[in-house]
Amino acid sequence: MKLFPFQQRTLEALKGGRNVVLRAPTGAGKTRAALVPFIYHSVWSTPERFPSQCVYSVPVRVLANQLAAEYYEVLIEAGLLGHPKLGKRVTLQTGEQPGDPIFEGDLVFTTIDQTLSSLLGVPYALSRGRANLNTGAVVSSYLVFDEFHLFPPDGALKTTLQVLRLLRDITPFVLMTATFSSTMLEELKTVLAAEVVSVEPEELLKIPSQQEKVRRFHAVNGVLTAEQVLERHGQRSIAICNTVERAQELYSELRDKVGENRVMLLHSRFTSEDRKVKEDQVRREFGKDKGSRLARDLILVATQVIEVGLDISCEVLHTEVAPAASILQRAGRCARFAGEKGDVYIYNVPPDKQGKPNYAPYVGRGEPELCQSSWVVFCERNGTILDFYGEQEVIDRVHTPFDRQLLKEMTQEEGKIWMMMTRALGLSDPSVRRELIRKVDNRTLLVHDDPGSLENPLGCNGFSMWHGTLRGKLEDLEIWRKEKGLDWALKYPVETEEEEDARAPVRYKWVPVRSVEDIGTSFLFAVHPSLVTYDNCVGFRFTRDGGGYRTQPSQLRGKDHESYTYRLESYVEHIRAMMQVYRSELSKRLGYIITRLEQKAGFPAGGIDRAIRLAIALHDLGKLSERWQDWARRYQAKVGEPLEDETFMIAHTHMETPEHQAAVRRIGVRRPPHAAEGAIAGAKIAHHVLEGNEGLRRAVITAVARHHSAQAETFQEYRLLNQGYAALKEALEAVGLDGNAAAEWLPQTPATRLQNQMLRLPPDDPYTWWLAYFLIVRTLRLSDGRAQEDV
Numbered sequence: 001m002k003l004f005p006f007q008q009r010t011l012e013a014l015k016g017g018r019n020v021v022l023r024a025p026t027g028a029g030k031t032r033a034a035l036v037p038f039i040y041h042s043v044w045s046t047p048e049r050f051p052s053q054c055v056y057s058v059p060v061r062v063l064a065n066q067l068a069a070e071y072y073e074v075l076i077e078a079g080l081l082g083h084p085k086l087g088k089r090v091t092l093q094t095g096e097q098p099g100d101p102i103f104e105g106d107l108v109f110t111t112i113d114q115t116l117s118s119l120l121g122v123p124y125a126l127s128r129g130r131a132n133l134n135t136g137a138v139v140s141s142y143l144v145f146d147e148f149h150l151f152p153p154d155g156a157l158k159t160t161l162q163v164l165r166l167l168r169d170i171t172p173f174v175l176m177t178a179t180f181s182s183t184m185l186e187e188l189k190t191v192l193a194a195e196v197v198s199v200e201p202e203e204l205l206k207i208p209s210q211q212e213k214v215r216r217f218h219a220v221n222g223v224l225t226a227e228q229v230l231e232r233h234g235q236r237s238i239a240i241c242n243t244v245e246r247a248q249e250l251y252s253e254l255r256d257k258v259g260e261n262r263v264m265l266l267h268s269r270f271t272s273e274d275r276k277v278k279e280d281q282v283r284r285e286f287g288k289d290k291g292s293r294l295a296r297d298l299i300l301v302a303t304q305v306i307e308v309g310l311d312i313s314c315e316v317l318h319t320e321v322a323p324a325a326s327i328l329q330r331a332g333r334c335a336r337f338a339g340e341k342g343d344v345y346i347y348n349v350p351p352d353k354q355g356k357p358n359y360a361p362y363v364g365r366g367e368p369e370l371c372q373s374s375w376v377v378f379c380e381r382n383g384t385i386l387d388f389y390g391e392q393e394v395i396d397r398v399h400t401p402f403d404r405q406l407l408k409e410m411t412q413e414e415g416k417i418w419m420m421m422t423r424a425l426g427l428s429d430p431s432v433r434r435e436l437i438r439k440v441d442n443r444t445l446l447v448h449d450d451p452g453s454l455e456n457p458l459g460c461n462g463f464s465m466w467h468g469t470l471r472g473k474l475e476d477l478e479i480w481r482k483e484k485g486l487d488w489a490l491k492y493p494v495e496t497e498e499e500e501d502a503r504a505p506v507r508y509k510w511v512p513v514r515s516v517e518d519i520g521t522s523f524l525f526a527v528h529p530s531l532v533t534y535d536n537c538v539g540f541r542f543t544r545d546g547g548g549y550r551t552q553p554s555q556l557r558g559k560d561h562e563s564y565t566y567r568l569e570s571y572v573e574h575i576r577a578m579m580q581v582y583r584s585e586l587s588k589r590l591g592y593i594i595t596r597l598e599q600k601a602g603f604p605a606g607g608i609d610r611a612i613r614l615a616i617a618l619h620d621l622g623k624l625s626e627r628w629q630d631w632a633r634r635y636q637a638k639v640g641e642p643l644e645d646e647t648f649m650i651a652h653t654h655m656e657t658p659e660h661q662a663a664v665r666r667i668g669v670r671r672p673p674h675a676a677e678g679a680i681a682g683a684k685i686a687h688h689v690l691e692g693n694e695g696l697r698r699a700v701i702t703a704v705a706r707h708h709s710a711q712a713e714t715f716q717e718y719r720l721l722n723q724g725y726a727a728l729k730e731a732l733e734a735v736g737l738d739g740n741a742a743a744e745w746l747p748q749t750p751a752t753r754l755q756n757q758m759l760r761l762p763p764d765d766p767y768t769w770w771l772a773y774f775l776i777v778r779t780l781r782l783s784d785g786r787a788q789e790d791v
Contacts, residue, residue, distance in 0.1 A: 001078040007033040019194040022176035025388040026332025047591030059150035101125035103137035120424035127506040131428040132710035136778030140593035143173040179325035224347040226253035236314040269540035286312035323370040324398040451526035488512040492522035566652040574651035575731040577787035601768035613735040618682035622674030624724030649727040676715035679705035684745040695769040703777035
């Protein structure tokens with residue numbers, strides 16, 4: 001497979017263990033530059049030399065099917081499609097399309113919000129009880145951050161830089177965009193100790209997609225209207241609005257004038273099924289292969305969803321003013337291919353209720369000023385042809401003052417950022433997401449009159465909406481609610497106490513929204529069906545005359561609890577099954593990160609693998625207590641399957657049918673907890689098996705205590721059965737450790753305080769110890785669940 005020089009330099013840097021900051025024009029092949037190293041190492045390297053999982057993050061809810069298509073195009077060109085060493089699972093994880101909430105895919109396309117929240121231990125897609133599940137996946141992956149400069153500057157951008165400073169010697173990554181300012185580029189090189197890869201002028205001329213194309217920019221006084229679009233329309237036009245509402249309005253105006261066959265609409269508030277149909281149509285009608293087009297002429301009205309990842313082009317592109325980086329990203333969808341000529345028209349935004357320019361969603365700190373500065377600079381260049389280097393001059397002119405201030409603030413706020421990151425990683429505190437990820441954030445809306453009936457609301461396909469839009473609409477919704485005699489218009493979920501059982505679904509209480517302040521309490525909401533409407537032309541929107549659409553439970557993707565059933569299983573049988581899963585499925589993902597983290601943290605070689613095996617052996621140790629075994633035997637008797645053998649130490653009871661669930665209720669006693677109890681019981685064993693390594697010992701104990709709940713820190717009194725010692729001895733031997741430790745170092749009752757044994761918040765314990773914990777607890781939770789899937 002032939003690579004352009006900048007793509008080859010990216011590959012060589014990563015092969016040499018160096019991270020990359022990549023700046024290249026839109027359409028030049030940045031996506032390929034980032035994917036090729038992952039493909040190369042998957043086929044020709046080993047998991048110890050490069051991660052076998054890739055997490056590819058974009059700033060917006062991109063049409064990730066396009067990115068997946070490009071991945072497969074690279075495989076076909078290289079003759080590698082279907083290669084046995086390449087992972088077969090390419091997944092998409094966004095708020096609206098939650099296809100991989102626990103990051104299991106070999107190649108995961110996702111948003112920066114999903115990546116950062118998962119990395120920091122406060123995932124948007126999972127309940128608080130499972131908040132510690134995804135950090136290990138992100139840390140152990142090859143990370144790609146596409147169009148980094150479009151990340152929220154007052155949140156995700158700063159946080160990403162601080163996180164990568166922590167991970168730069170552990171996790172390989174690429175940061176890339178077409179629109180880095182020179183100031184930001186140099187700072188990233190220094191802060192991240194990364195290699196800068198840029199496309200040189202003589203190199204750019206040899207890239208076919210960049211040859212003989214002309215893009216002229218125009219600044220137009222006034223707002224974007226249907227008349228403006230039609231006046232300049234030829235065969236293919238794209239009009240980009242900053243908000244879904246304005247895009248819907250513009251589409252409706254154009255449809256009324258030219259008919260629905262000559263105009264289409266694309267934004268984030270379509271169902272995944274309808275969006276896929278639209279994606280396919282956009283690629284066909286605006287893609288490079290003009291012979292596949294069915295429409296003689298077509299207008300696409302869209303929002304920021306087409307800024308990243310769509311390989312499409314048009315002769316005329318209209319856009320509302322935005323930060324220069326965003327405008328130039330959008331402009332990359334005009335005259336994108338070699339030999340094309342195009343015009344980009346930039347318009348003011350309409351006023352808000354106070355008569356001021358409505359720059360939403362660009363209302364974060366400094367963003368309105370960026371929009372204003374961008375307007376001035378493009379007015380100065382009205383009618384000018386800009387090549388890649390001319391566009392870089394615009395970026396430097398507009399973004400350099402902002403970037404300097406941003407970098408200054410990042411230095412000044414470094415202590416605050418790390419304090420919030422510590423609260424996220426150590427306490428699973430979701431309140432920090434607003435500061436660390438996105439202040440101007442979106443909410444996901446489900447449409448249902450009984451949201452409590454949705455088994456896993458976090459896994460439902462919903463509609464994305466900027467929080468300001470939802471706040472602004474609340475007054476209308478309340479008026480319509482009262483007119484219709486409804487009890488509620490909007491509700492949000494509050495997680496109730498979880499039972500310590502992976503089979504038990506997370507329960508939610510749905511609370512009505514009564515004020516705009518409530519919009520800040522959750523990222524997920526349910527709206528009453530009577531107050532919205534949906535169709536596949538315009539998408540989701542509020543109306544007083546709704547009622548026809550509902551979120552369907554059948555559309556659920558990844559569940560927020562384990563859906564497998566349990567058979568009666570002994571302690572040792574379960575440990576052996578988990579070890580089989582770890583060795584055959586999970587260890588490959590850890591080969592690279594284990595070596596790097598052991599070197600960074602000063603752990604002994606092989607120490608993390610040993611810690612994982614020990615955690616597997618100890619994780620259900622609390623079930624060997626008198627109270628837990630008594631409950632399990634009473635349950636087995638209730639389901640008509642009594643167990644007479646007193647030496648049989650139960651790890652899982654037989655649980656398959658509704659009758660089994662009813663038996664749990666008939667016992668009248670709640671299933672006793674076991675996770676934290678097992679952690680405190682195994683503390684001395686961990687100390688001796690891990691040869692006194694405090695970091696690994698604390699990581700193991702914390703992982704065992706929190707393998708059912710990410711916030712666990714207390715335990716109940718217990719007494720281990722005498723028969724449990726033999727079971728633990730056999731379990732330790734099953735994971736390749738000395739079984740004699742069970743008799744020597746296992747106290748029958750609690751001998752210490754759990755808080756004294758678990759990890760302490762940084763800086764008392766270093767972040768590297770916490771990273772080890774996240775690797776161990778992810779492996780523990782996944783192997784615990786998967787060990788039951790084939791039972």
